[in-house]
Amino acid sequence: MKFELTTLEHTKNPDIKWALSELEKVKAQAVVAGDEERANNCWRESEALQLTLIYIEAFHKIKRKEYREAWYDLERCEIKCQFVLRNSSEEFCLNKNIFFINHQISNLQSLYPYCVFSSAGMVVGYYSCGICDHKIRPRSRCSHAKGKIYNGKLCVHVAHDIVLKEISIVSKPVQKYSVVHNDETLDFSVLEHLMAVLEEAFEEWDVIRTTRKFPIDMFFRVGLDSDCPCKGGGKFGQCCSKKGEVEIPHLDFVFRRDIPNLPGIKFPY
Ligand SMILES: [Zn+2]
Ligand SMILES: [Zn+2]
Known part of the structure; x- marks a missing residue:
């Protein structure tokens, strides 16, 4: 099925929700049938669709001056983008505007006045593979690579026995959720200026x-x-x-x- 998805109005189309649930269904069937390629294709389509939705919403939140909420969305987009880029062909990424979104996420992030973040230092007892549950040790790894998709599922390493050691303040965080600033005290005029010109997320x-x-x-x-x-x-x-x-x-x-x-x-x- 085809639907247009570039404006905020488009994101309210009920067909999108339906398409996402269909993709989940088809993926589950493909996994049962042992059709890994089909399962992975469903994952890709679903992630690209969700990514586009979140990106459009983030853009309009910035327009509405909901800067912090938009910042969290942009971070979600950034993480999704990295995984989609890693697991998809160039053609797919071009067709789905993934390169464009990826570029505009970092452009928008760079215009934020945020520069201080908190970062948690922790000791992890051990990691396990999110695909096969294998306990990962220096000389004992499974065949799955972190960040790749297998049978429509993204391989992540799951941390166990976490002990929090410290909280530090950093300027370049691993993840960008932990903003330390109070938005009331910051100047968002650059973003405001830009958004006065832009009307839609894909301009x-x-x-x-x-x-x-x-x-x-x-x-x-x-x-x-x-x-x-x-x-x-x-x-x-x-x-x-x-x-x-x-x-x-x-x-x-x-x-x-x-x-x-x-x-x-x-x-x-
Ligand atoms: Zn100077
Ligand atoms: Zn594994």
Whole structure:
């Protein structure tokens, strides 16, 4: 069956739910019949469909300024994307827009002001294979590879006897769910600016990162103890305050279609 799935309206089509449950049914039959290829195809179709749904929802949550909820959805998308990419042909990924979604997830994530995450340090007693339950030891592994699909099921390693050791604060987390910030205190104006232009999740756009130099006089409001506008990580007083000009990060958005003239973001310092 075919249905269109690009807008928020499309995601409410009851046929999608039906298609997902049919895919589960066909997959279960294929597993019983020993038809691994068919089972894997069902997994692929189902994951691509779910991924597209979550991506469209995340996009519209950002439009509605539900930034944190959208962030969690983007992380779910990112994880699904990695597994679909690993287990599918290039042709499949092209047809299902997986490359596009994957690219736009990281584009959108990069425009978030989040930079601090918590990360749990833990000791795992042992792992077992999610496909065959084999207890994994250094010299005893089963034939299943983590992250591959077997008979329509993704192979994960299941952790047992977990002992939590510490919580640390990191800037590049393994998983991005554990945001430490309070959204109320953050500036989402870049995303807001972008979303004022974009209407649908599958519009083509990209972001180009450069830097621009501004004369030091323009930064007279920045305190010496404040973070330096160059975003180098130091304090203004110890970083660029004595230079003639400050080079700050600059973003340009590129769109496929013509867009009406929008007011630019005003100089933030
Ligand atoms: Zn196994
Ligand atoms: Zn600086």
